Amino acid sequence: MAIALLAIATGVVGVAQSCYLFGQLRDARQACEEANRSRIQAESAAAEHARVAATQQALAQRETLARKEAERRAQEADAQRQETERRMAEAQRERLAAAREARLALARQLADESRQVLLTHPPRSLFLAEQSLRAILREHETPDRAVEQTVRDALAMLGGLGLRGHGQPVLAVAISADGRWLATGSADKTARLWDLAAENPAASAAILSGHQGSVGVLAFTPDRRRLITGAQDGTVFLWDLSSRTLGQSPLVLRGHKTPIRALAVSPDSRWLITAGGDAIHPDESARLWDLRAQDPSATAVELRGHQQPIWAAAVSPDGRWGAIAGEDKTIRLFDLQARFPAADQTVLRGHEGCIAALAFSPDSLWLASASYDKTARLWDLKAKDPAASVRVLRGHEGWIGAVAVSPDGRWVATAGYDKTARLWSLVPSQRPTAPIALVGHEGPVRTLAFSPNGDWLVTGSEDKTARLWDLTAPDPSVQPLVLRGHVGVVHAAAISPDGCWLATVCGEGTGSQGDAVRLWNLHLDGLLHTASLAGEGRLNPEQRQAILIEAVAR
Numbered sequence: 001m002a003i004a005l006l007a008i009a010t011g012v013v014g015v016a017q018s019c020y021l022f023g024q025l026r027d028a029r030q031a032c033e034e035a036n037r038s039r040i041q042a043e044s045a046a047a048e049h050a051r052v053a054a055t056q057q058a059l060a061q062r063e064t065l066a067r068k069e070a071e072r073r074a075q076e077a078d079a080q081r082q083e084t085e086r087r088m089a090e091a092q093r094e095r096l097a098a099a100r101e102a103r104l105a106l107a108r109q110l111a112d113e114s115r116q117v118l119l120t121h122p123p124r125s126l127f128l129a130e131q132s133l134r135a136i137l138r139e140h141e142t143p144d145r146a147v148e149q150t151v152r153d154a155l156a157m158l159g160g161l162g163l164r165g166h167g168q169p170v171l172a173v174a175i176s177a178d179g180r181w182l183a184t185g186s187a188d189k190t191a192r193l194w195d196l197a198a199e200n201p202a203a204s205a206a207i208l209s210g211h212q213g214s215v216g217v218l219a220f221t222p223d224r225r226r227l228i229t230g231a232q233d234g235t236v237f238l239w240d241l242s243s244r245t246l247g248q249s250p251l252v253l254r255g256h257k258t259p260i261r262a263l264a265v266s267p268d269s270r271w272l273i274t275a276g277g278d279a280i281h282p283d284e285s286a287r288l289w290d291l292r293a294q295d296p297s298a299t300a301v302e303l304r305g306h307q308q309p310i311w312a313a314a315v316s317p318d319g320r321w322g323a324i325a326g327e328d329k330t331i332r333l334f335d336l337q338a339r340f341p342a343a344d345q346t347v348l349r350g351h352e353g354c355i356a357a358l359a360f361s362p363d364s365l366w367l368a369s370a371s372y373d374k375t376a377r378l379w380d381l382k383a384k385d386p387a388a389s390v391r392v393l394r395g396h397e398g399w400i401g402a403v404a405v406s407p408d409g410r411w412v413a414t415a416g417y418d419k420t421a422r423l424w425s426l427v428p429s430q431r432p433t434a435p436i437a438l439v440g441h442e443g444p445v446r447t448l449a450f451s452p453n454g455d456w457l458v459t460g461s462e463d464k465t466a467r468l469w470d471l472t473a474p475d476p477s478v479q480p481l482v483l484r485g486h487v488g489v490v491h492a493a494a495i496s497p498d499g500c501w502l503a504t505v506c507g508e509g510t511g512s513q514g515d516a517v518r519l520w521n522l523h524l525d526g527l528l529h530t531a532s533l534a535g536e537g538r539l540n541p542e543q544r545q546a547i548l549i550e551a552v553a554r
Helices: 002-116 122-138 145-157 524-535 541-553
Strands: 161-163 170-175 181-186 190-195 205-209 215-220 226-231 236-240 251-253 260-265 271-276 286-290 310-315 321-326 331-335 345-348 355-360 366-371 375-380 390-394 400-405 411-416 420-425 436-439 445-450 456-461 466-470 481-483 490-495 501-506 517-521
Touching (some): 122 145, 122 524, 122 541, 145 481, 145 524, 170 490, 170 501, 181 215, 181 226, 181 501, 215 260, 226 271, 271 310, 271 321, 321 366, 331 366, 366 411, 375 411, 420 445, 466 501, 517 524
Parallel strands (some): 170 215, 260 310, 310 355
Antiparallel strands (some): 181 190, 190 205, 215 226, 226 236, 236 251, 260 271, 310 321, 331 345, 355 366, 366 375, 375 390, 400 411, 420 436, 456 466, 501 517
16 A cells, blocks of 8 residues: 555656646746747847838939939039129120220321321311310220320410410419419519419419510529529519518629529528529629528628630538539539538539539439530549549530429439430430430420429420320330420420420510410329310300211211
8 A cells, every 4th residue: 555655656756747847848948939939039029120121222322312312403504504693794704895895996086187187177076186185094095195185286286285474485484382383484574383283373463564675584491481583683582472562672682793593502591502604793693692581782792713605503302502503514512511601611613614504313322414515424522532433425516595303303304406316214224225215206305304203304495395204104105195285485385283284485475476384284184174165165065966876977
C-alpha cells in the first residue's frame, strides 16, 4: 500500500509537473506568436513609414524641381525684362542724342547763316548768332570760337556797348578794385566815372573837371576810396569816391612843372608816385606823395636822378619797391619801406633805348621792363645786385612799348611795333628757348592786359581792334577773339577784378563819330544779355519767329 501510495503520489506529482510544463510551453508558444505578430506589425509599420518617407521625398524633389524651374523661368523673364528695358533706354538715348544733334546742327546752321548776312543785315545776323549761342549753351556744350566771334562781330556792327560823352580823344582807362567804377581820362581835360553796377553803365557818367590840360593817366587807390588823375598841366587830382559831391573840390597835388605821364599807387594806398618831365626840367620829373598825410603836398619828396623825361612808374605788390624809368635808358628802384625812400636808390642799367613800360611780378621778385631797343628785361630783385642779374628777352623786331606780368606769375607779355605780342614763361622748368608769338594784328600793338584769373591776355592795336588770347589753350596763339568797333588806335585797356568787363579806349571816335570807350562782356551770359538788348527794337517778335521758322525749314 505504501508502495501503491508512493506510486500514486509519484504519478500525481508527474501529472502536476506535466501540466506545469505544458502550461509553460503554451505560454512560451503564445509569447513567441505575440513576438512574431509584433515583429510583423513593426516590419509592416517600418515598411509603411519607408513608403511614406519615399513618397514625401519624391514630392519634395518634385517641389524642388518645380521651384527651380519656376526660378529659372523668373530669371529668364527678368532677363528678358531687363533686356527690353535696356533696349528701350538705348532707343531713348538714341532718340535724345538724335534730337540733341539735330538741335546742335540747327545751332551751327544758324551761326553759318549769321556769318553770311553779317555785312548785309546786321540785326538778322546778331539775332541768328545769339540764338545759335544760346542753343549751344543749353546743350552744355563749349561754344565754337567762331560762333562767339560772330556774335561779337554782329554786335560791333550795331554799335556794341559804347560809352559816349568825351568830346576829344580818350587817353586812359582804369577799373576800381571792387569792380564798380570805370574811369576814363581824355584830351578834353576831364575824367569821367561810369558805374559798372548800373543796369546800363552807358546811361550816365560823373564828369570830373578842373584840370587845365589833357588827362593822360589815372588810377584808383586799392582801398577804393579815391580816384587819382594826372594831367598835362602838371597837376594831380585826388577825387573822394565816397563824397556826395563827387566831381567837386578834389584835393590838388601841385609841384610838377611838366606833364604827368605816369603814376603808381602802393598796395596799402599810402604811397603815390607821379612822374613826367621834359628837357627843360630834367631833374624834377618824379615825386613821392604820402597819401596818409593831412596835406600830401607838404610832405612830397622829389625822386631825383633821371636826366630825361620819365615814361613809366610801378610799385611792387608787396609794397616795398617803387620803380621809375624813361628816356635816359635807366630804371631807378626806391625802397618804400626805408626811412627815407628817396635816398635809397638802386640804378638798373643795360637798356640801349627809351624804357616805355614797367611791371612787377605778383611775388615782387621780378621787375620787367620794355624798351625801344627791341628788348625786354627781367631783373631779379632777390639777387644781391639786381643790375648784375638780368634776363634779356629778345625776339621782337621793333620797339617794345608795353609789358605785363600775369596774376598767376606764369607769363610775361610784351607788345611792340612789329605788330606782335609775345609770351615769355616765368616758370623756370617751362621756359622755352623762344617766346610764343601772338600774330594777327595788322598794326603795332600798343597795350596789354591780363584777366585777373590769368586765363586771357588782351592786346590793343593801331589796327583799331583788340584781341583776346586764350592762355588755357594748348596753343594760345591760335584763333583769338577779335573785338572790332573802334575807329582809331586802341591804346589802353582794363579788365574788371571779376573778369566780367573789358574796357578799351582809342584816340578817335569821340562825339558823334563813334564811341572812343567800349565795354565788352567777357562772360558768355553777359554777352548774350548785351546782344539781346542791342537787338531790341531792330526786329519785332513776328520777324524773329519768321527767321527761326525759315531756318528750321531749311
